[in-house]
Amino acid sequence: MKTCWRHRALIGALVTRQLNARYRGSILGFLWTFLNPIFLMLIYALVFRVYMRFDMDHYPAFVFAGLLPWIWFTTSMSEGTNSLIANGNLITRAMFPPEILPVVAVIANLMNFVFTIPVLLVVFLISGIPFGWQLAWLPVIVAIQCIFTLALTFLFAALNVPFRDVQHLLTNALTFWFFLCPILYPLERVPDILKPVALGNGMGTLVTSYQNIFVHQQGPGIAALFAMLFGSLLLLVLGDAVFRHYRDTFAEYL
Template sequence: MKNYVVNLIKYKDLLIELIKKDIKLKYRNSILGIFWSMLNPLLMMVVLTIVFSNLFDKNIENFPVYVMAGRLVYQFFSESTNFAMDSIVANGQLLKKIYVPKYLFPISRICSSFFTTIVSIIPLALVMVFTGVSFHWTNVFIVFPLFCLLLISTGVGLLLSTVNVYFRDIKHLYSVILTLVMYLTPIFYPAEIIPDKYMLLIEINPLFNVVSMFRTLLLDGAVPSVALMSFTFIYAILLSLIGLFVFYKNQHRFVLYL
């Protein structure tokens, strides 16, 4: 772990350049460029609101903001982990020629996705204004669930990038897993409709508590309970440590499979 931190400081300039490159590649040949990070969540919010508002609008106050907040969290997790998964294989030729800390590649993918997610908060704030959601000083604490989300995505991303080196079919399997995660996360439906017998399965989903805290801070202006915050943070730390451990134990063998 100490070596990770030392190398991260030593190669911070390279990491910044990788993040910039990932952002540029994402919007290459795009007319609107980074503005898609603001337009995309707005369009998805409109679609989901039109499709599901008749079903759940009466049960959920400020349905557009509710949907957009949940979608923003899920979109970051989905995009960042997908990008991180392919990062080692995509840079295989470079890793064979020179020494570069390998974990910089999945981390740069995650950080670039995190940057575009932060940009996506701007249209979320605009929707809050237009739908009459009150702003509170406690809204600033959304940095906590976002930080937990970053840790979770880093752990999962490092784990996936490791597995993908040995088992390339993980891409297809992971798309199925992401679909399952999406439906296990109350993005467009209220959590109250979930039967108690399934709640344990829902709460194992790492995004469930993050989405819950994110919405509580935005819609209610209330600070989540200490118990919920502590559990989510410990869960996020554990996932990130597992990802780091698996990556560290396997990184020396990557070149044999690239």
């Protein structure tokens, strides 16, 4: 992490480049940052609210509040895991620090998440959901998710270089993980015996925290949130250790 701090200017430049390149050549360009999650929200709302007759107040806003952080997480994981292989020409340069590539993926998608928060607030205004003091928890939840995502991204990015199956396994794991999290359904609908699974998978705690402060107008589960922080810090230590273990072999595999 010290290496990342020393090269923070380079990280900023690469984040800017990635954001500019993401929608280059498309007609709507940066608007897709807002349109993609809106389309997903509308699709899920249509399927669950109209076709499956899922009865819940403010359901589109509920889905949107969980979907945005999930998109940040899953896109960061996918791009970050593949970042070392995709930039093999940089890794093979003796002076280039590979640690910064997973960080760039997470921060670039964090910026997309931040840019979509105003859209989320507009959805709440349209839905008639008021804003309360609970929104003060937002920076805390975002910071914990950032640590959690960085930790996993470091871990999987390092493992993906010698073991290329990791990125394919991750794609399927993320799909399964999505349905484990209470994004499309409220936690109250989960049987008591399965609630530890819904909340104990990391993103489940974070998703419900976002939904609590935005939709339910209540604070997050503080004990669970800070347990998540402690676990994320331990996971970051593990991810950093694994990354440093494989670091000197990256050029050999690439």
